Amino acid sequence: MKLVVVSAGLSVPSSTRLLADRLTQAVRRREPVDVQVVELRDLAVEIAHHLTNGFPAGKLAAALDAVAAADGLIVVTPVFSASYSGLFKSFFDVMDQEALAGKPVLIAATGGSARHSLVLEHALRPLFSYLRAVVVPTAVYAASEDWGAQGLPERIERAAGELVPLMTALSGAPAxxxxxxxxxxxxxxxxxxxxxxxxxxxxxxxxxxxxxxxxxxxxxxxxxxxx
Known part of the structure; x- marks a missing residue:
């Protein structure tokens, strides 16, 4: 099975990428998967060009194709102004609206304060429901104080445990x-x-x-x- 991880972190190192890696490891502990990571900061210029001219360049086109061909997705964004980042939204704006139909998606976000955790339910889940993806019940938010604290590892494991069965169901025998x-x-x-x-x-x-x-x-x- 193929798992594509979309990370919208901007810094290096990035807490957004760290959360994406933790979620990926939890999935791999349950099922052997081929993983491809899409770092959106490397595609920022091509995404902007696509928004203005309507044509994806080489790296962006490859990333869009990888997402469309995946058996499941992990998507992680930092929180800016109480919502997902503009770069994160722009990537999914240029994607074909049919690409995520029926595809299992695990949503996650990082932020400086626990007060932003509702971004998962108020912004990310509605976005992927609109794109007709199958969003797993458990979403994962990591505030600055969550790293190394109790609770985050359990949420990561629960979310991964919900994603794997959906991926397996969709990549199995013909319907x-x-x-x-x-x-x-x-x-x-x-x-x-x-x-x-x-x-x-x-x-x-x-x-x-x-x-x-x-x-x-x-x-x-x-x-x-x-x-």
């Missing part, structure tokens, strides 16, 4: 049919299933007319990814 009808219950007569008072029978003839179908979660993910 089965998109929907499976609920079978009819056996009844005493050949005319159809027996209905009890106050209880509706869920059978194939009910589909499309107030009935329902059951679609396994893995099949929903596979259908979204077009595999």
């Amino acid at each position: 089965a049919p998109a929907a499976t009808s609920v079978p009819q219950q056996p009844g005493p007569t050949a005319s159809g299933p027996r209905e009890e008072p106050g209880r509706a029978v869920a059978g194939p003839e009910k589909n499309g007319a107030g009935g329902f179908t059951v679609v396994p979660f893995a099949e929903q993910l596979a259908a979204l990814s077009g595999r």
Whole structure:
């Protein structure tokens, strides 16, 4: 499986890249994956040119292709003015809107204060939900005081444990049919299933007319990814 890590850190060394590396290591402890790291600071000029002329240059085009071909993503941004960085947003602005559809994404951020932790739910999760990615339930925020403190390692491990099964489901065998009808219950007569008072029978003839179908979660993910 291929894991692409997008880091929007600007300094060297960077706490954003450090968090990205910790998350990557946690994934690797659970599943052998091929990892490619995309450092957005190296692509800043090409991203700006793409925004103005509509054409990605060599390194940016390769990074966009890597993200589109990945089985899963880890994305990490520093927090500026209570939101993700402009460089981080610009990278996903120039990406094809279909590239992340159905793709598992682990979101994370770093900041100087714990007060910015809500950026994960108020900014990053809505962004990737709009792009139709499958965002893992646990998001990871690391403030300056979190490094070496209790709690951060546990969040990292939990998030990695949620990402790996989604990646495995999407990179597995070809998807089965998109929907499976609920079978009819056996009844005493050949005319159809027996209905009890106050209880509706869920059978194939009910589909499309107030009935329902059951679609396994893995099949929903596979259908979204077009595999």
